[in-house]
Amino acid sequence: MAQTNLLQHFCIENHGNFSANSDYKSNLDRLISSFSSDTNNDYGFYTGSFGENIDKAYAISLCRGDKKPETCRSCIKNSSQVLSQLCPNQKEAYIWYDDCMLRYANHTIFNSMEFGPYFWMYNLVNVTDENEFNEVLNALLGRLINSAALGDSRRKFAAGNATAEKSQQTMYALVQCTPDLTQPQCSDCLNRAIKLIPTCCSKRQGGRVVSPSCHFRYEKDPFYDLASTSPPPP
Secondary structure, three states: OOOOOEEEEEEEEEEEEOOOOOHHHHHHHHHHHHHHOOOOOOOOEEEEEEOOHHHOEEEEEEEOOOOOHHHHHHHHHHHHHHHHHHOOOEEEEEEEEOOEEEEEEOOOOOOOOOOOOOEEEEOOOEOOOHHHHHHHHHHHHHHHHHHHHOOOOOOEEEEEEEEOOOOOOEEEEEEEEOOOOOHHHHHHHHHHHHOOHHHHOOOEOOEEEEOOOEEEEEEOOOOOOHHHOOOOOO
């Protein structure tokens, strides 16, 4: 998918509203602008707060781990512009593109695992051997989750592939957490996500579950930048 394809957004109605000329709006705009203009950041994770008291804004932005810095910053800038149109008055909102996500609120959102609101998407094509596919996929995702959770405070991302022995079907997957999570928090978030596979994506050749703190995706064809990633050891 191209960056311009909006995946999902949520405007949180019960956490307060702001007006176009408010201090909160000014603080939020200044904060998010600092993300997309930060050319020193080459790892694609941004957090910050700006303002005081009830007008203080908090924001997190995370780019997919295989995306280049310039692509990342462009996605953040675009997502902030679109989200301000989709959620023009809500103090808390979320937006996801294929390349990045952005969320903001009027309360602290750092260092805590948040699984909701979440959404899923899936490939319309079914697999031919569901049992073998699920076995290989679960093993692949398990390895990737372990690898991503061991990441540092700048990057918790892993991507790789595995091939089913009988069908010789290769599947590709990536997992990612916001790097402010601890190792157990990241593992917990991703394991909660993959437990939704039977509900969201049963028998499908591809699928994803996306939440504020983590996401995973798998497909039968490569969809990430192979040059920017390497599979974890088996």
